[in-house]
Amino acid sequence: MSDSTTTQTSKQESDTSQLTNPTLVLNCGSSSIKYALISEDESTRITGLAENLGLDTARIKHTALSGEKLEISIPGGRHKLALQKILELLEQYHFIAVGHRGVHGGREYSEAVQVTDHVLSEVKRLKSLAPLHNPANALGIEAVQAIYPDIPQVVVFDTAFHQTMPAVAYRYPIPKALYEDHKIRRYGFHGTSHAYVSERASQITEAGGTHGWLTAHLGNGCSAAAVYDGKSLDTSMGLTPLEGLMMGTRSGDVDPSLHIHLKRQLDMSLEDIDKMLNSDSGLLGISGLSNDMRTVEEAANEGHKDAKLAIEMFAYRAGKYLASLSCALPEFTGIIFTGGIGENSASTRARILNVMRHFGISFDADKNKTLAGGAEGSFHSSDSSVELWVIPTDEERQIAKETRQTLGLA
Numbered sequence: 001m002s003d004s005t006t007t008q009t010s011k012q013e014s015d016t017s018q019l020t021n022p023t024l025v026l027n028c029g030s031s032s033i034k035y036a037l038i039s040e041d042e043s044t045r046i047t048g049l050a051e052n053l054g055l056d057t058a059r060i061k062h063t064a065l066s067g068e069k070l071e072i073s074i075p076g077g078r079h080k081l082a083l084q085k086i087l088e089l090l091e092q093y094h095f096i097a098v099g100h101r102g103v104h105g106g107r108e109y110s111e112a113v114q115v116t117d118h119v120l121s122e123v124k125r126l127k128s129l130a131p132l133h134n135p136a137n138a139l140g141i142e143a144v145q146a147i148y149p150d151i152p153q154v155v156v157f158d159t160a161f162h163q164t165m166p167a168v169a170y171r172y173p174i175p176k177a178l179y180e181d182h183k184i185r186r187y188g189f190h191g192t193s194h195a196y197v198s199e200r201a202s203q204i205t206e207a208g209g210t211h212g213w214l215t216a217h218l219g220n221g222c223s224a225a226a227v228y229d230g231k232s233l234d235t236s237m238g239l240t241p242l243e244g245l246m247m248g249t250r251s252g253d254v255d256p257s258l259h260i261h262l263k264r265q266l267d268m269s270l271e272d273i274d275k276m277l278n279s280d281s282g283l284l285g286i287s288g289l290s291n292d293m294r295t296v297e298e299a300a301n302e303g304h305k306d307a308k309l310a311i312e313m314f315a316y317r318a319g320k321y322l323a324s325l326s327c328a329l330p331e332f333t334g335i336i337f338t339g340g341i342g343e344n345s346a347s348t349r350a351r352i353l354n355v356m357r358h359f360g361i362s363f364d365a366d367k368n369k370t371l372a373g374g375a376e377g378s379f380h381s382s383d384s385s386v387e388l389w390v391i392p393t394d395e396e397r398q399i400a401k402e403t404r405q406t407l408g409l410a
């Protein structure tokens, strides 16, 4: 550990009282680990990111309680080493539980679950459904177990929130043996985010009765969901996170025969097609410039034709999906925008709502423009058929909350 780390650590020690009974939230990806230490009352947190794991540039970027930032290089370091360092940095705060973001819980998990040997083996077994994420989740669980065997751990699966979908929404119209014998069905993802923003909207709306929300999580990955009475009734992602909306680098929906067509016509391998649809498509594929909405918007404003088409397609596909998801809701209270694009891009929100122009939605264009940079608020006009909200997502907070609830600490 560098000198700067040592100095920082001693500075933080005086602050530990602000972080009472904290929960450590770990989001272990294939080459990165995001972490947040969140106090029991959810008012205080320490955050950080280990990135480029396995590469020479592997490093941990840590933001202390004071807001000061430090960076620790761990050249070549992988998950195990990064987690050891992260746990060292946080040890002084005496966290009482660890909550992991789990990506795929299959049909087995419809809510957060405390880690046992069985749960750990299930996370590993479900690797077939999430090859990049579930092994990283398992590494995270094992690293904590090795150092803190007595601290309880919980996994909050991204798929769990959507387990309330009815069969009409989660089945594919394909032979039933594929579902019964091989679990081929729609699962949905981003569940923690859809759960958080819909619950939050239900707390702050003045609408009475039972609420029905369309939630649009628009970030690098994008998905939409129909949430009624706190339960997901349908969502845009499916067996994998590729289905549904156009995203940063992912295509979203395409003709299912595209694979066989490309194989026959261009002799592309299945792996190449999979990579193309996941990594080279979406905003990046259409604009030819970037997967980052800011870059694409800037280019479009300067007259770049493909960038213009990319943002129009992004909005058209999102609006079309939201319109179709409204069919799942017994009541339609409003639309919630979240994720980096949903929270910040007023022009994308306006474009999407324009696609839905037959719904009787009207909004205050100036108010829409003020909602950015972490602001929470509504922007519908008083005569709008439904409410419109921007609610910054907080998956870490939701995972910490579900972890405490699962362990009976809340």
Ligand code: ADP
Pocket: 218, 219, 220, 221, 248, 291, 292, 293, 294, 295, 297, 339, 340, 341, 344, 345, 372
């Ligand atoms: P992830 O899915 O990786 O968590 P985010 O939710 O952070 O991603 O969203 C990243 C996306 O948000 C990027 O496309 C980025 O360009 C977009 N974004 C962030 N800020 C703005 C902004 N001010 N205007 C437009 N897009 C933005």
